[in-house]
Amino acid sequence: MPPPVVQPRTAYAVWELTLKCNLACGHCGSRAGDKRNDELSPQEALDLVRQLAEVGIQEVTIEGGEAFLRPDWLDIARAITDHGMRCTMTTGGYGLSRETARRMKEAGIAHVSVSVDGLEATHDRIRGRPKSFLFCFQTLGHFREVGLPFSANTQINRLSAPELPALYERLRDAGIRAWQVQLTTPMGNGADNAWMLLQPAELPDFYRMLARIALRAREESRVALVPANDIGYFGPYDDLLFSSVGKVWAGCKAGLSVLGIHADGGIKGCPTLPAEYVGGNIRQQPLTDILESRELTFNVAAGTDEGTAHMWGYCGSCKYAAACRGGCTQQAHVLFDRRGNNPFCHHRSLELAGRGLRERVVPGTPGPGKPFDHGVFDLIEEPLNAPWPENDPHRFTYERVAWPSGWELFPIPGEHQAPAGAA
Secondary structure (H helix, E strand, O other), X not given: OOOOOOOOXXXXXXXXXXXXXXXXXXXXXXXXXXXXXOOOOHHHHHHHHHHHHHOOXXXXXXXXXXXXXXXOHHHHHHHHHHOOXXXXXEEOOOOOOHHXXXXXXXXXXXXXXXXOOOXXXXXXXXXXXXXXXXXXXXXXXXXXXXXXXXXXXXXXXXXXXXXXXXXXXXXHHHOOOEEEEEEOOOOOHXXXXXXXXXXXXXXXXXXXXXXXXXXXXXXXXXXXXXXXXXXXXXXXXXXXXXXXXXXXXXOOOEOOOEEEEOOOOEEEOOOOOOHHHOOXXXXXXXXHXXXXXXXXXXXXXXXXXXXXXXXXXXXHOOOOHHHHOOOOHHHHHHHHOOOOOOXXXXXXXXXXXXXXXXEEEEEEEOOOOOOOXXXXXXXXXXXXXXXXXXXXXXOOOHHHOOOOOOOOOOOOOOOOOOOOOOO
16 A cells, blocks of 8 residues: 655644643643653754754744743744744743743744633633733733734633623733634543533524624724634634635645644644644654654545545535535544544534524543543534523523623624524
8 A cells, every 4th residue: 555645744833842831721731730751852852843844844833831931942942943934932921021022032933922811810710820811911011012023812612702802802902913712622621621611502602702803803903813723614704704814614734734743752733633643753753754644644635535534423414524524623533532523613503503403512431631632522412492401600692792892783794693592
């Protein structure tokens, strides 16, 4: 059997420099806190920089844990830049000083994204540290003072979702130019706190809200809303939600244009994928060989008759199957221990609601408690007007959204009204 055809990896890598972290996030998929026992040495890290450049990577985002807790992190950042790649960074922003911000710019870091997961009480609760929200905005101020371009990213769950419009205004006023939003998924700590997750049946209300934020951002032309790959798919607001990035969902890109790197040298096709997608370790194999592993080439069949062979359940018979290929691979796999059936889909939630049905996911088998682990969830399909489970105080509805004063709540283009019984 001939080896798989490997497409050039010429775009983007996300590198977990260390799992050491000064926060204790309730949604953290990597269960960051303590460093890994076998993280790459400074020499191994610099050699990996060389290999990334040789395979054609153009941009490397360094993160953690918290990247700046690794002693040689700025040496790595400088090496990335010296090898002709763009170095960017994602940080929790906790305890990052103005002097550190200045050193980051001197090392060649071109852009930083700060994680902000709700208004003050919500962010501090999710991030597990008092005053972490205040530190985030202090850090944004440091970046502005030293002239280092910055943006923000936000995890969306039942705690943060009702606060997104107000958070948009806070972040806009802090000077961000882009805002990436992504759904909290049940990986690592996120699986342990499954009560926090949005439910598939809540997606119609969530997307109505997000589309209104996108419209506001487009009208103000100050912040580009950037939905992550677990946002979508094929819903009535796509033109509005993805207008700033010109994105049309065309299936998972893990291993095609994206790489994820663990602090111990493990390589996988996307930084969000669970641990079983690691295709090899640079301590045992050169990066060029790892790129040919099955774990990094499972998307190569896209566009062929085999491109939908992995799909099952609703996704297997969906009219968008060939284009979508089950949405975000990570999102499906951490729910059901296999990819190819993703209930967190806007089109799917609306289509089922039109048939008087809704879906919920409930924890089944727990995960083993390791970095990038997951359990297995059960998928429940039930009548749209069935009673919701008792003792569920965090259920998200459109009516729970805290709209700031001055927002025009006129109908947005393509707005979908939830079917009777959805509330």
